[in-house]
Amino acid sequence: MTKTIQSKEMNDVLTSLFSKYGFTDEKAKLLAEVHTENTLHGVNSHGINRVPFFIEQLKLGLINKDIESEKVESFGCIERWDGKLGSGVINAIKCTNRAIEIAKENGMGLVALRNTNHWMRAGYYGWMMAKQNCIGILFTNTEPNMPAWGGKEARLGNNPLVISIPRKKGHIVLDMAMSQFSFGKMNEYKLNNQSLPFDGGWDTNGNLTRNPEEILTTKSGLPIGYWKGSALSMVLDILATLLSAGKSTYKLGLEPHEYGVSQIYLCINPNTYNDNELQEKLTEEIIAYTRDVTPTQPNGKTYYPGERSLINKIKNEKEGMKVSEEIWKKIIDLLNK
């Protein structure tokens, strides 16, 4: 069962909630904004649905609400930051802004952040860079949840990757994990008693399967493109780990909870060339070209990365967001008890 919540109401409730659990007014506002915005974009799993779990982690002491992330080393346009196990969202906003700042001064900036926590929806920070008219390349490592190609046990994270490009008619934001389907998505298929449309992972006999229940049991998701996504996931983990001198997927897997992840925030400033109009034209040509096709499905079409996310946002701003009644009740209870 779902109920409809307007963004103003969600934002207010969440601000009060995060204040109640000890965040400063400024941080509570930021946290509320990110969770609301993620839900507006249709990503409830990394918006409103994740709030009770976040409060749980806070209570377990896995997130340090009073800490400020800090620059520990820098050279030219690259920096290393320590997130000190603070809120992943607060740390991510700070490092995104810092990467933008370096890029505006130097054409490009990179912040490698260690000891941080889950940043919720990765795309949020790509949108932040795009809104500043900048290109973003961002990724995080995660605990192990996919086998490396050729092996049976989970050894790779699904390591979400974001690439964002500013665009007047709607920013281009690719936001994708290295697994073919997220565990959240597979759970949806399972609850609806449906098969996945394509192989999504390994069953208990070590065969590829479209059965979401089997994959949720083995916890062995399939990397996109088989051996290719396996390799891509691995290099993203190595980059995040060694540039931040932080924890790798291997280290994250040694703990019962995922915390202290490593992340990369790379920002490129394309405005420096003073030909934004030309760049806009080139981008529009590419999008127009991909649209000029015979659709594979009747009434189908192609989308540019981020397009559906924007469509969700516009719809949800107008009509309100569909939120699980159970989740909303949990949040109101947390606020009132």
Add this chain to the structure above:
Amino acid sequence: MTKTIQSKEMNDVLTSLFSKYGFTDEKAKLLAEVHTENTLHGVNSHGINRVPFFIEQLKLGLINKDIESEKVESFGCIERWDGKLGSGVINAIKCTNRAIEIAKENGMGLVALRNTNHWMRAGYYGWMMAKQNCIGILFTNTEPNMPAWGGKEARLGNNPLVISIPRKKGHIVLDMAMSQFSFGKMNEYKLNNQSLPFDGGWDTNGNLTRNPEEILTTKSGLPIGYWKGSALSMVLDILATLLSAGKSTYKLGLEPHEYGVSQIYLCINPNTYNDNELQEKLTEEIIAYTRDVTPTQPNGKTYYPGERSLINKIKNEKEGMKVSEEIWKKIIDLLNK
């Protein structure tokens, strides 16, 4: 039929060949080295096999052998270069070296190159950066050869992407196109009358297929991870195009031959933190973790990206390279006629 050629012999023959076709001694040596090295790494398709086609393009006037690529704009650690339709290999070496130079001064450097030509094996330039103890992120756009997800006609390039990381025991070099299988690989399967091990593209009825012949006919390869690789291919094209102010996959598709592509050379210098030993340890931990598995195939194992390429090189240096007799004869004929 194949014959065995030693690297010294190939290098000498190719140097003479490129000299004969008008390249300066320095350029002829570089070209010979890259084609030989690519063949040593086992990538004949972008090494020795491509030489006759390269000479063909030269004769057609698609490659300008006398030109030098040039920096056209710069800001801080990002630069735009114009390849002036010169040799893709020569341009790529210059821009790789330039990106390394900027990174050594500033922590990070980016060169966006337009109007260049095929750089042969993308991984070569990743190895170049790794040998300089630097991280590389490099990609190129190509002519359209894959449909965007949701559409039937080819609108995306397979846009090879390289991510390289220096490592004492063998550099880590991911070198992958956005298509599940290269057209060269599909041709091999076809010649051997074999099915692909996984879906590799679309048949004439618009269905996914493992039949390589069908895909070679439709010229509709499948992006890795379906909609995900489709989106990744698209953003790589947009980045290369707007950062270089160069040709997009769309523009490349308007011409009968692929020339004047756009490329990105991003280099990050991790040595600046003076903890190479720690970084090496972190990387080794990740690799060891992925190796510590039950193999999916009897006597199988997992590989780190670039490992097989290095194994090929060591073997080929010792035993000589297996080269198609037909290709080698073509090259000797080109040299002697």
